[in-house]
Amino acid sequence: MNCEKAAEFVSALCDGEQIPREAAEHLGTCGECAVRLNDYVLMGVELKRTAVATAPQSVREVSWGPQERTKLSWWQMWGESMRIPRFAFAAMLISIVALVAGIALTRAQARELWFQFEVRERRGSVAEVGLISAEPKGQVPDPGPVTVSSEPEGTLTFIVRVLEARNGSEKLGVRALWLPRNNDLTDLHKKIQSSPETDYWIVPGQKLNVPVKDYGQIEITGRLLDKLPDDQNPKEMRLYPKEGEFRLTSPQVLLLDGRMVSKGGGDGSNNTKGSYFAYYAPHDGFYIFAFSEFAGAAEGSIKGNQIEFTLDGRIYNLIASAPIVEPGITKIWVRHHSGSRLIEDQPIFPDQDSHSSMMFGDLKAMLEHMTKE
Amino acid sequence: MADDRELWERICRGDTRAFDGFYQENVSRLNGFLRQLLGNIQTAEDVAQETFLQLWRRPNGFHPETGSLRAYLFGIGRKRAAEWWRQRKPTADEQETVRRECKTETSSLVGDSFSRLGADERTLLWLREVEGQSYAVLARILDIPVGTVKSRLFAAREELRRVWHSSRPEKKVGP
Numbered sequence: 083m084n085c086e087k088a089a090e091f092v093s094a095l096c097d098g099e100q101i102p103r104e105a106a107e108h109l110g111t112c113g114e115c116a117v118r119l120n121d122y123v124l125m126g127v128e129l130k131r132t133a134v135a136t137a138p139q140s141v142r143e144v145s146w147g148p149q150e151r152t153k154l155s156w157w158q159m160w161g162e163s164m165r166i167p168r169f170a171f172a173a174m175l176i177s178i179v180a181l182v183a184g185i186a187l188t189r190a191q192a193r194e195l196w197f198q199f200e201v202r203e204r205r206g207s208v209a210e211v212g213l214i215s216a217e218p219k220g221q222v223p224d225p226g227p228v229t230v231s232s233e234p235e236g237t238l239t240f241i242v243r244v245l246e247a248r249n250g251s252e253k254l255g256v257r258a259l260w261l262p263r264n265n266d267l268t269d270l271h272k273k274i275q276s277s278p279e280t281d282y283w284i285v286p287g288q289k290l291n292v293p294v295k296d297y298g299q300i301e302i303t304g305r306l307l308d309k310l311p312d313d314q315n316p317k318e319m320r321l322y323p324k325e326g327e328f329r330l331t332s333p334q335v336l337l338l339d340g341r342m343v344s345k346g347g348g349d350g351s352n353n354t355k356g357s358y359f360a361y362y363a364p365h366d367g368f369y370i371f372a373f374s375e376f377a378g379a380a381e382g383s384i385k386g387n388q389i390e391f392t393l394d395g396r397i398y399n400l401i402a403s404a405p406i407v408e409p410g411i412t413k414i415w416v417r418h419h420s421g422s423r424l425i426e427d428q429p430i431f432p433d434q435d436s437h438s439s440m441m442f443g444d445l446k447a448m449l450e451h452m453t454k455e
Numbered sequence: 456m457a458d459d460r461e462l463w464e465r466i467c468r469g470d471t472r473a474f475d476g477f478y479q480e481n482v483s484r485l486n487g488f489l490r491q492l493l494g495n496i497q498t499a500e501d502v503a504q505e506t507f508l509q510l511w512r513r514p515n516g517f518h519p520e521t522g523s524l525r526a527y528l529f530g531i532g533r534k535r536a537a538e539w540w541r542q543r544k545p546t547a548d549e550q551e552t553v554r555r556e557c558k559t560e561t562s563s564l565v566g567d568s569f570s571r572l573g574a575d576e577r578t579l580l581w582l583r584e585v586e587g588q589s590y591a592v593l594a595r596i597l598d599i600p601v602g603t604v605k606s607r608l609f610a611a612r613e614e615l616r617r618v619w620h621s622s623r624p625e626k627k628v629g630p
Contacts, residue, residue, distance in 0.1 A: 093609035097583065097590070121616050126584040128565035133487045133585045141482045142500060144475075144507070 083108040088115050096122045197244050197252050197286070199304035203231050204297065209238065216306055217247045230270065232428055236262035238297060239274045245281065252286065252304065255279045260297035322408045328354050328373065330402055330440055331387075336363055337399040347402075348440035354407065358445040360424055361400060364435050367420035369400065372445050373407070379415035391416045425451040460519040467514045478507055481525055484586060485532050491569075491577045492536040502539055506532040526592040533578060533596060540574075568619040576611035583608055 091105035197216035209231040240258040323329035334347035344363040382391025465473035489499035
């Protein structure tokens with residue numbers, strides 16, 4: 083240890099700090115360091131003495147009234163001195179605003195998620211396309227209408243609902259019931275609702291196979307949507323359906339020579355090319371409509387939400403709640419089919435004789451499987 | 456520290472008696488400190504007054520766990536003194552005037568030498584030697600690390616010693 087290195091420890095010693103043993107030993111034997119220590123002490127004492135000697139005898143009298151107090155607003159603080167550079171403070175403010183905006187955007191985007199699912203029967207054809215809330219809150223409501231799929235061997239019916247969402251997966255509650263041919267199909271709704279519900283976790287985008295007793299399995303796939311599809315979102319409902327599609331919006335009214343035959347019906351949409359829709363009037367049968375000519379059909383006209391056609395010399399009007407096709411399509415073909423089934427193995431519901439309904443599907447397939455009734 | 460916390464809470468509540476007691480106890484010391492920074496009694500008293508007024512009108516920013524209320528007061532005072540200098544934008548002549556005034560107000564060779572130091576050195580030495588503030592508090596008041604406080608104190612003492620001895624040419628300093 084030499085004097086140069088020990089000098090700083092002299093200063094520390096004056097302040098009552100601990101110093102290394104080496105430094106302490108040096109200070110004890112070095113005359114020059116002893117002089118420095120003495121000088122430092124003298125300087126401190128002299129400064130203290132000067133402070134007292136020059137201190138004013140009295141202090142200003144001040145009254146501290148409560149009216150003096152003010153609170154700074156955040157923008158007033160801008161003008162005050164601060165411990166970080168002002169540009170850093172500005173950057174911080176901008177960051178906070180950006181973060182808040184980001185949170186707001188995230189909230190807006192996450193207002194509601196929808197789970198759009200597709201159920202395929204064992205033959206691979208689509209039996210149901212459904213859309214339900216992907217993030218159910220509280221008690222999940224009772225299932226809606228039963229979905230029925232008719233096959234030559236029997237009838238498949240099922241209900242799918244979302245029970246819970248967690249970590250990007252959806253917990254589905256599935257009830258499925260297979261009723262072989264010639265089973266009693268009355269009270270089908272009650273039967274499926276009373277059947278046990280099984281829970282399954284499904285990751286959107288992946289397939290889920292659900293076994294159905296005596297049937298095989300159905301396949302469920304689904305995806306998450308951050309908004310309702312245009313045709314199902316009331317806020318984005320268009321006046322006219324999309325190009326190339328038709329749309330039936332309930333309720334519908336069927337008029338015969340200006341008098342109402344039935345009312346009610348249902349909702350649905352499909353492509354104008356190759357598809358049909360059928361309006362069922364209780365005790366009267368099905369009125370099958372298509373936008374291309376088909377066997378046994380008469381040509382009618384369509385304008386906006388009204389279809390007009392003539393059968394057996396009598397004028398019919400089917401009126402929907404909203405335009406059925408886009409402007410420009412004026413022709414439609416219609417055929418009447420009496421009876422309570424349109425296609426083979428079509429289940430008959432108990433309320434079929436009192437309620438009108440609507441069917442949609444592939445025209446060619448329907449004509450091939452049309453009942454002979 | 457507990458007393459400071461209680462005192463601070465009373466000040467925040469607008470307790471005029473508590474604040475007046477704090478003022479009476481500290482105003483002379485703050486005046487003395489600011490006089491070293493600003494050069495004359497009148498200005499130092501004005502800035503000290505502003506410092507207390509700021510603390511009274513806007514009682515925020517003090518955290519008892521990080522230091523004493525007096526240290527916090529001195530920290531505000533130091534900043535207000537710096538602002539005063541910024542607003543004044545003193546010329547070299549004015550700086551010299553300040554030094555002369557300091558010299559006049561002090562009455563010893565050490566005092567004279569002290570007045571010839573830079574503002575940072577004067578601040579540090581005054582707070583340490585006269586106010587007896589610890590390294591940690593000095594670091595907080597001056598916004599510098601504790602290690603820097605230690606090295607700057609040594610440098611300031613060495614400078615004061617050099618100026619002091621140079622004003623006594625008859626005494627030899629160093630080897």
